Amino acid sequence: MKINEAATELGISPRILRHYENAGLIMPSRDANGYRSYAPADLRRAGRIRDMIATGFSTREILAMAPCLTDEGAGACTAGLADLEHKLDQMDRLIADLRDRRQATLDRIDSFRRTLSPSSDEREKSGHDLQDPYPVSDRLSGGKR
Amino acid sequence: MKINEAATELGISPRILRHYENAGLIMPSRDANGYRSYAPADLRRAGRIRDMIATGFSTREILAMAPCLTDEGAGACTAGLADLEHKLDQMDRLIADLRDRRQATLDRIDSFRRTLSPSSDEREKSGHDLQDPYPVSDRLSGGKR
DNA sequence: GTTGACATTGACACTAGTGTCAATGTCCTA
DNA sequence: TAGGACATTGACACTAGTGTCAATGTCAAC
Structure with a gap:
């Protein structure tokens, strides 16, 4: 090919x-x-x-981590594995994080809808409300790159 | 700080x-x-x-993606429902995208693990010829970057 | 044989992410 | 008051990933 x-x-x-x-x-x-x-x-x-x-x-x-891509070199491989797991952690945090804010946005849409429709139900006061619902702050070290 | x-x-x-x-x-x-x-x-x-x-x-x-990453997004959000929904869309795409990447990483970790463990089965000795189960070809296509 | 599609290598360029240095300002502390 | 630690901005540089172009070779088909 x-x-x-x-x-x-x-x-x-x-x-x-x-x-x-x-x-x-x-x-x-x-x-x-x-x-x-x-x-x-x-x-x-x-x-x-x-x-x-x-x-x-x-x-x-x-x-x-090339050795990991082939059959040999288990040693170097573990390092590669650790790297991947590290990356996975970052992604997981990112996804969880994203999901939170997605939910927040959804909630906002909902309340918006409620505001618009006659099913009156007081809105939460100031727009500037849910300031940060995220347990972040313990991201990990930048490390390698 | x-x-x-x-x-x-x-x-x-x-x-x-x-x-x-x-x-x-x-x-x-x-x-x-x-x-x-x-x-x-x-x-x-x-x-x-x-x-x-x-x-x-x-x-x-x-x-x-910035607009949908903010916690409150009050400023941009006042723009309205349509905006919010648009943001939600972006967020969903973002999450989906991320999930793909995450899954790809997971797959890779798995195959690394299989390589490491002595579950010796095949193993076509030749240089680089990874014996693997790889649903490639449909990862995130080049696209955006 | 000539044409056209596709391959090769190599060079130049652009963008993104970072490092690092220089010149200068701010603030704390001896 | 003088230092030293840390800020600021701005410039220059390096690497990585890609695009693109040029000069040239290969091959299939008319």
Whole structure:
């Protein structure tokens, strides 16, 4: 599978694939004519890399945990795992956080609706009310990036 | 709370905080002397922003979501129901997007774990040829970034 | 053989996120 | 009053991720 097909399949540009290769993240084989040839495994690997980058990892970090992407190197792998779990934590906090504010917005819409409709029910006074319902403050350390 | 304390608490550099402000993501008040003063709410917001950036969102994207990230959003919210609903939409998209990324991360952690554990089954020795179950191809497509 | 689609490499450019330094101001404390 | 710690702004720089263009090679098809 040549670069264009591969890129299309992954939903990214050929440029990006070359970039990954340049960064040492993938090593597609080459045909006799020098064209890159992507095997299914290369595609999966590239897809994973794309996801990781989209999730905030740098090629450097990904490269560091490259051993984890293959079968060898359990040692380095644990580090990769920790990284991923750290990232997962961030996402979880973000999602929980987002859900809270989504609910707050919903509530606001509701009260707005109540205000508009005749089912009179006093509104909570000032607009500036629910100032911060979030248990944040203990985000974690910025660490690596 | 001054910038250094704030940065320390968040585990990032003061520079980053200024950068966020510069990008219009946070607006800490200023003391008489011109020093930035971070209120608890500012801290939480900054923490959230840091998480989003660490999770792969750009300041631009975050800025676009800004209206729905505020706790009260009273100012912008007075704009009306339509606005609120629009914000809700944005939020839902944001959450969905995040959930995708989270799931992708979870998947990756799982496959790492499988690689680590001695559940030795196949294992096609060849260089990089990850033996994996990867529903790739439908991750978040290149899209937004 | 010529054309056109697609590949290659390499260079240049732009944006985003950060670091760092310089010049200068503010404030606390000895 | 003099220092030192910490602020401010602004500039310059570096890295990463991408886009894009140029010069050139490969190959299929007319």
